[in-house]
Amino acid sequence: MFPSLSPSNIPVIGNIFDKGRKIKGTVVLMRKNVLNIDLNSAVSSVVDGFSEFLGQIVTLQLVSSVHADSANGSKGKVGKKASLESWLTTLPSLTAGQQAFTVHFDWEDDIGVPGAFIIRNNHISEFFLVSLTLEDFPNHGDIHFVCNSWIYPASKYKKDRIFFSNKTYLPSETPAPLVKYREEELESLRGDGTGERKEWERIYDYATYNDLGDPSSEESTRPVLGGSSTYPYPRRGRTGRPRTTKDPNTESRLSKVMTFTIYVPRDENFGHTKMSDFLTYGLKSVSQSIQPSLNFLDKEFDSFEEVRDLYDRGIQLPTGILSSISDKLSGQILKEIFRTDGERLLKFPTPQVIQVNKSGWMTDEEFAREMLAGVNPGLICRLEEFPPKSKLDSQVYGDQTSKITKQQLEINMGGLTIDEAIKNKKLFILDHHDPIIPYLRRINQTSTKAYASRTILLLKEDGTLKPLAIELSKPHPDGDQFGLISEVHLPAETGVESAIWLLAKAYVVVNDSCYHQLVSHWLNTHAVIEPFVIATNRQLSVLHPVHKLLHPHYRDTMNINALARQVLINAGGIIEDTFLWGRYSLEMSSKIYKDWKFYEQALPADLLKRGMAESDPASPNGIRLVIEDYPYAVDGLDVYFAIYTWVQDYISFYYKTDEAVKQDSELQSWWKEAVEVGHEDKKDDPTWFKMQNRGELIETCTRIIWVSSALHAAVNFGQYPYGGYILNRPTLSRRFMPEKGTPEYDELSKDPHKVFLKTITPKDKTITDLSTIEILSRHTSDEFYLGQRDDGPYWTSDATPLEAFKRFGRKLEEIEGKITSRNKDGKFRNRYGPVNMPYTLLYPSSEVGLTGKGIPNSISI
Template structure:
């Protein structure tokens, strides 16, 4: 393979190789370093490096002495078989400790290649690692190439010992080529690399594998341990998006289910533990494995705390004073740095959480009807409410199975609080709205209410758009099987006001479960994974659409794998703390039956829910029915910016529809997304055919919107709103008490205690707010929408210019959001809790900021 193409002595191509040693990225190394520098860790690793003969080498030259070799591959000259010429091996040389462009924990090394003009221009390279440990290859830069100049390779990949691979590891220049325009000498290399990434669909995946393949969700239950779950995906009963295949062993009791355990993700999806987000996501593992048992110890030790909250003040005490801990429990938390980041112990023997944003200004604003309604359009789940277009509201459930589930709310009940407006007039004027969870929950209520602590309703809430542009609730309908639905109306005094507060709590419990399982997990995390898999299987790193979409998949497969292991698995954190319990993912599967890809575009979603009307003369071509709808107003500007950027980028490479149709990689990608990745919905007529430039622009815009802005809108407000559990309870344990019962008398005597006995109890609260605090945080090195982690991601000047315009537009939108939040006439921007809507503010600082749109679903 070497062939001596670099035979002319004396002339060299100088290169710089930037990498990160394994131990720098090792979780245990980071936690043991504490406040020590990452540089010390890297040097320590270098000092332990081994050359090919297994001899110890000097710290700063650990990678020299034939430890790592590179071979350049020509993009302009072939070897006679049609493949690009391969040069002689060159080895890493001296360490460059002062390179000014190095990022944190990165190490740079010289490398020199012999130069022969007959070789042509390099377009790729092979790399071999002769050491025992893997390393993370960041980039390679070649300088002063005769008649060409500088060439950059953006790598960002783990490289294991060369014996781990059946084919040499190859990296391509950061140029961009459609398949038909690929330089001839690189065509076969391009095809071979995609074949490697696809694998052959067999075998158990190993740590160093880079294979992307599909599987169903057959790994959530534990049949051998007596805790099975239905297999989700691959059937009409339980359709679902696909996840990455692991090839693990099957369980004894169910040969179709995989054994639970460590989750495989393709090696480059598991970046290691360099990022703060990785550090925090692995906190979820610590939470599952270490903290939950500690919480049980705390709750069971009645000398420390009772198992119930007795007042709202006691709930606020989690943030204002904390829970006093015995020394033996505190000592179990202290050695775990991730947990010390979550819990504020500070040597005071207390477990203390940061105060959620929703109570930082007003302690009681959350209880108001105005805030209850505002959070439906400016909270953490702002995309479920819809305009009421018929009365009474009807059900889509089969009446033969469930009976007539038409709403029992009457016009007379609504008109009590309509100020003289009739229901017909309000519907005609587009002023009635509904938050409807009836059909999602009703089929599962009997099962849910048979769980140990669950007592829940399926809810409908009807709201009215007031003259000042804000919403107010008019009625809540609480339904359960075999009984007449209960309708509760607003009240401000006496026991009726407590009943009304409890009714709102039951609505929010529905909303919390639907949000976590559908709006958050299903509609962002789960539906995106098939796109990430297919992109890696069929779009070369040289492909323009790969370069467009790749940043929007970063860490998603990894965090989804972690979710299957600790969050959505049988007995996992979601099942423990949210209403549907063991039926959680099964319920989300039923909802997925009605998922429509094209409706994920924000304009289509708003029109479908009746929250917008198409109007060519209006901004964004839509007229919002609720003008002060923060999620929609900010979101439409972000959506338009994304679509404009995608349009300008795609136009660089696809001048005609024919170019789309003739792109073999692109067509294979889309075919597999539809037929395999979302194969349970493959026959739906709404899938774009990807035959036109507009098809591609719209589809890519939906993918980017979903991975960035939509996920940000439904994720980073979780702790700010839900950290105060009384505002967003996740469990309902009692029905509303009936007059003449002991519970009713308690409700009259102590409304707060009655409320707290109805919603999430203390143990589950501690678990829930610990998880959502992690999920609501940004990493220190997060890459936000309109940014890239490497300026050399492409060499195309037109693409770079369009991307710069995109970033500038997003910065402009940030300014507009700030202006709207300072407008006192826009009541839904702050609400009674005085919390401005910033979830679609693009940039953010590290930590829990209640703003920021990362490029991808990275947490």
């Protein structure tokens, strides 16, 4: 603890307690050792004491917003230095770990109202600066500076750190004395594009995904993603690490023991949040300790009951294994994440999908319902032509047209014909064909065995979907140019045919699991947002209204993406090890990125594209859903248009005309860089907005916020509730469908469950899967949800946007009530399904932990 404060032990330096004409301020910060996590003894205590902050250790200088200094390039005049003084113990606004200090600035007539302050840290260690508040500034009132930034020793910076007040200015409206400071701060954030980045730096720059593999061996070599028409990809944050000697196009990777030294701009790094750091250590533990230590397990589950034992009893460890793993993990990790009692390890919480009904997942209704209300609800499309066709090049892949016949479907359509069903918008398809076919031959040459799949479904009168047929396809054995070999499987409830049908659904879900993780989740949220994070920090000043609008929706995204490149999506990482696409995972997502369009990231545009909605001017939002009971779309549209209204209110306050958008130099530079550099491989897409009017800016910001918050929540926080039961969402298939006359077929008829288990994800990879997605599905203790901000109530000084933000929060509370009511309405069967699991993934708020609900502001895990 700090020493007690009394007149006898407070050093008096100079004249700091002569308050004469002084401006009083309060500085809130957190010390580095408060933020560090000692995994063996929890958070370390503060031991440095109060005295080290006295004198000239930390100094601040006010910068004028009204008076320029001609001797300093006409920049705002800089006041005298002031130092931190009394340690405040009773400030009510402080949160855990924060400390507050008073500071007194000399009143200087030629400074006037300050618009910024300069801070210099002369101590040997960094600290996290939360805020500065000037109290009752003459003729002005309180002035707030929201900082939320790491301050390293002054020797680490080329220029002293500067922070601006919470005023918001378009570039053309910036007070003249602050213009140069505004420009210089952006220049420092851009850097010069050279050198290896250091921990304390704040430089935002771009790089391709050239750090996933290690060219020292063929097995670990991966292509560079980004910068070519063959492998287009969004850009990531540049680290500047040296290139490998084997391949100068590939950046060297960090060793496993250096996982946490991967560079991201310092304020993007975990460290201000204990729980986020803890989750990061959990991922590292899975990658480095749990995953390599599972060779003691039998390869296969013996029964469905043994799978359920993961939640009911846990896994019995052989002698010596626990101590081996414990040597690599801290006691706190073992206890809090892996729940060992010293005898068993990895006793998982029961996933929601089997909490009420342990066998409901096996039904056709649940299989189909999860396409509308599961963890990957944005892929199903309305079938508009029959038979389904492929977009693959027929010169390379031959005829890839579906082999499903009308007769096969119509026997289960209750007298309805295919043509009638298409006309009446009753047929739907989950299509996992084109993305996998180009890679399927290579995938099947490994230990995995898989099919491309097409699943056709019928919309029933009760609003639920009924699977009609599953087509499983493989490349022709004589060559790709000869097209495909297909098997069509129809629903069955008894005999060996029912076992075959359950396997057919499993092959579909394996494909869906891969597409979900690598495309719907990673590519379409994590990867595509990172270029906007970089461009915003490089081109939009913290004074800019669009920076203030978007900043909360970028929190921790660069850091979690960097961690993913290190342990999740890298060569040999957790995803490659446990998902069907294996070493081709990121490469396949690159091929799919070729068709990515920013315009289609709006939920209404996406629904229209997939035929799941139609334009309808009479509807409140201008579109009408084809399936009324589509939980993801129903709740999602409410959230999407709440975001849109908030953004519209906000943007309209700062931009009174379209001309103001066109004339905003920072905004134009931001958008040009985001499109032409951040998404360089897609820059020629004609659907990009031109950023020439307020409507385009509103649409752009709405899409960025939707993807960063609600879309990510919809595809992330259901991972464990649905996928934590591996039978429901397997990630691998290892055997082809048994054929009649083979021993495998005989085994299937005698013990279908055992064949199912031998086909899907094996036991060791299931443990890795579950350990990972349980971590990734949790909400942290310091999470900020949509409608909240992590920069407090003073993020802007403008009353109108503050009131609009309050209305946004109230609208989200209203949406929560509507979701609750819908989930209680029995007519909406897709909101619960046979598993009796309510759809809450787009319920805006949440408690801490594994809740299956809640929309955080950003992609923070």
